[in-house]
Amino acid sequence: MGETVLPGNRILSVTEMTVYIRSILENDRLLQNVWVRGEISDFRYYQKSGHMYFNLKDETASVACVMFRTRAKSVDFKPGDGLKVIARGYISVFEKYGRYQFYVEEMEPDGLGSLFLSLAQLKERLEKEGLFDQRRKRPIPRFVNCLGVVTSSDGAALRDIIRVVRQRHSGCHIVVAPAAVQGPEAPDEIARSLDALNEWGQPDVIIVGRGGGSLEDLWAFNTEKVVKAIARSRIPVISAVGHEIDFSLADLAADVRAATPTQAAQMAVPDMLAYQEQLTATGLRLRRIMERSCNQRWAQLDYLRERRIWKKPQSLFEPYRRELQHTLQGLQHHMMNILNARSSSLKQLAVTLDAISPLKVLERGYAIARTEDGDVVRSIEQVKPNSLLNLTVRNGEIKAEVREIRRGDWCDEF
Amino acid sequence: MSFEQDFNRLQEIVRQLEEGDLPLEKSLELFQEGISLFRRCQEELNRAEGKISELIKSLDQGWETIPFERDGGGREPE
Numbered sequence: 001m002g003e004t005v006l007p008g009n010r011i012l013s014v015t016e017m018t019v020y021i022r023s024i025l026e027n028d029r030l031l032q033n034v035w036v037r038g039e040i041s042d043f044r045y046y047q048k049s050g051h052m053y054f055n056l057k058d059e060t061a062s063v064a065c066v067m068f069r070t071r072a073k074s075v076d077f078k079p080g081d082g083l084k085v086i087a088r089g090y091i092s093v094f095e096k097y098g099r100y101q102f103y104v105e106e107m108e109p110d111g112l113g114s115l116f117l118s119l120a121q122l123k124e125r126l127e128k129e130g131l132f133d134q135r136r137k138r139p140i141p142r143f144v145n146c147l148g149v150v151t152s153s154d155g156a157a158l159r160d161i162i163r164v165v166r167q168r169h170s171g172c173h174i175v176v177a178p179a180a181v182q183g184p185e186a187p188d189e190i191a192r193s194l195d196a197l198n199e200w201g202q203p204d205v206i207i208v209g210r211g212g213g214s215l216e217d218l219w220a221f222n223t224e225k226v227v228k229a230i231a232r233s234r235i236p237v238i239s240a241v242g243h244e245i246d247f248s249l250a251d252l253a254a255d256v257r258a259a260t261p262t263q264a265a266q267m268a269v270p271d272m273l274a275y276q277e278q279l280t281a282t283g284l285r286l287r288r289i290m291e292r293s294c295n296q297r298w299a300q301l302d303y304l305r306e307r308r309i310w311k312k313p314q315s316l317f318e319p320y321r322r323e324l325q326h327t328l329q330g331l332q333h334h335m336m337n338i339l340n341a342r343s344s345s346l347k348q349l350a351v352t353l354d355a356i357s358p359l360k361v362l363e364r365g366y367a368i369a370r371t372e373d374g375d376v377v378r379s380i381e382q383v384k385p386n387s388l389l390n391l392t393v394r395n396g397e398i399k400a401e402v403r404e405i406r407r408g409d410w411c412d413e414f
Numbered sequence: 415m416s417f418e419q420d421f422n423r424l425q426e427i428v429r430q431l432e433e434g435d436l437p438l439e440k441s442l443e444l445f446q447e448g449i450s451l452f453r454r455c456q457e458e459l460n461r462a463e464g465k466i467s468e469l470i471k472s473l474d475q476g477w478e479t480i481p482f483e484r485d486g487g488g489r490e491p492e
Contacts, residue, residue, distance in 0.1 A: 143418035153468070153482075162466065171461035176482050177469045196469055200477040275421070276459050282428055283452045289431045290445050297438065 015095070022093040025100065031091040036102065037110055038063070040083045042214035045072075052079065055214070056087060056102065065089075067104040077109050081215040082119070084110040119222055123249055126224065131231045132252040138236045140256055141204045144269045146173045148203030148235065150193040153178035156211040157240065157261035164265035169272045175203060181210035186220035191229035198233050206233060207264045208250065209240030218242075221250035230254055240264035362394040380405050417458045424451040 012020070025031055038056030045052050050069030055062050065087065067075070079085065089104040126132065147165060151157045153176060165172050177193035180186045190208065197203050208230065210218070220226055221241045230237050230253040239254035240261040251257040258264035309316060354360070358368065369377040370390045377383060383402050391398040427448040431441055467479035 141418075143416060143421075145416070148469075166463070170463045171458065173464040174466045174482075175469050175479055176466065193469075196471075196477060200469055272459055279421070279452065279455050279459065282424055285428050286431070286445065286448045286452065289428065290441075293431075293434075293441060
């Protein structure tokens with residue numbers, strides 16, 4: 001039981017069976033020299049060996065192809081993904097993997113690949129709608145606490161993202177909105193998950209993408225549905241379609257393009273280790289500033305305490321005292337001047353007074369005559385005969401009677 | 415306040431203090447604010463490992479998150 005018995009009642013080894021299949025293919029006349037039309041995808045060229053590996057495909061089928069160095073040299077155009085070609089060669093089996101392959105001996109371009117053409121047309125249309133405008137690009141927040149991820153829930157992309165986020169910022173909340181990233185459902189699922197994260201609204205940034213793959217594997221990221229979902233996201237989007245060489249349309253619509261999911265995660269979350277270092281340094285600075293500031297103030301206080309004023313407070317009044325003394329001296333000096341001036345003028349007055357004193361006149365023998373009314377007699381009209389006069393002489397008074405009045409002849413008035 | 419706001423405010427405070435010319439009371443005030451910001455940032459950095467969730471449609475047609483299950487708990491198998 002369980003053993004597969006092939007015709008001939010013999011049990012074959014895998015090698016025997018593979019060799020048998022190969023001999024059938026290699027004996028088919030058509031398959032040993034056939035022209036095939038198809039589109040190149042997953043093109044790989046190895047510098048060292050000079051061999052080319054790729055798939056040829058159309059809408060429904062795909063065949064693995066190899067073109068060895070000796071044949072590859074004759075190709076006079078640059079083969080690449082999306083290019084439609086006509087190739088001639090033979091079919092055989094790559095025994096190690098039990099895979100039939102198309103061994104290409106000759107290859108010519110067959111116009112622009114139709115998938116490629118429609119991609120170019122879609123790109124042009126969306127570009128006109130402004131979905132790829134640089135002005136639409138938003139910066140990724142510097143500090144992300146909640147990261148939305150739209151990708152396959154069992155893909156390597158998600159594993160890479162979780163690993164990198166954990167390394168850089170372990171506290172970051174990762175919210176996965178799962179979506180198939182290839183196959184016919186992929187565009188709808190990716191768009192729906194992007195919208196869901198936006199409706200939920202918590203993520204600071206969203207990564208949408210998948211790990212590397214052939215051009216057709218990445219096709220969902222070149223569909224209008226996905227591009228428009230990215231463009232209408234209110235939350236900044238990082239695209240991570242693992243495809244280093246070419247841009248997908250999703251890349252063009254995203255706010256930032258990362259080459260791989262790993263790189264996207266690095267862009268999305270800050271390296272908290274760096275923050276930790278910065279924070280530690282900042283804390284040290286803060287403490288140092290305060291220490292320095294306190295020390296400076298202590299030093300100022302010490303300096304003030306050492307000032308002479310506290311030891312000899314009287315020196316505070318010294319200038320005032322000196323000025324007061326000075327003022328007083330000035331005042332005294334001034335006063336003396338005034339007094340001196342006054343006393344000398346007084347002396348002068350005394351001399352004058354002495355000179356004009358009537359006593360001096362009386363001393364020379366004159367007398368002052370006054371009527372009884374006390375009027376000084378200056379004229380004969382003031383007196384009458386028999387009236388009394390008071391005569392004042394140097395050492396007393398004489399009461400006299402007028403006997404005769406006679407006009408003096410020295411008087412010419414009459 | 416988010417970590418980023420706290421962190422930026424802390425940097426601003428240190429800058430202001432380093433420039434000096436602040437009255438003692440003001441600088442003490444800033445210093446205290448700086449220390450509490452520093453503690454908050456430190457706590458944020460020390461925060462336990464964040465969740466990994468899956469976004470699903472809730473019964474009321476809104477959205478809710480449940481723990482993400484993959485390869486037994488969403489942790490990275492080495």
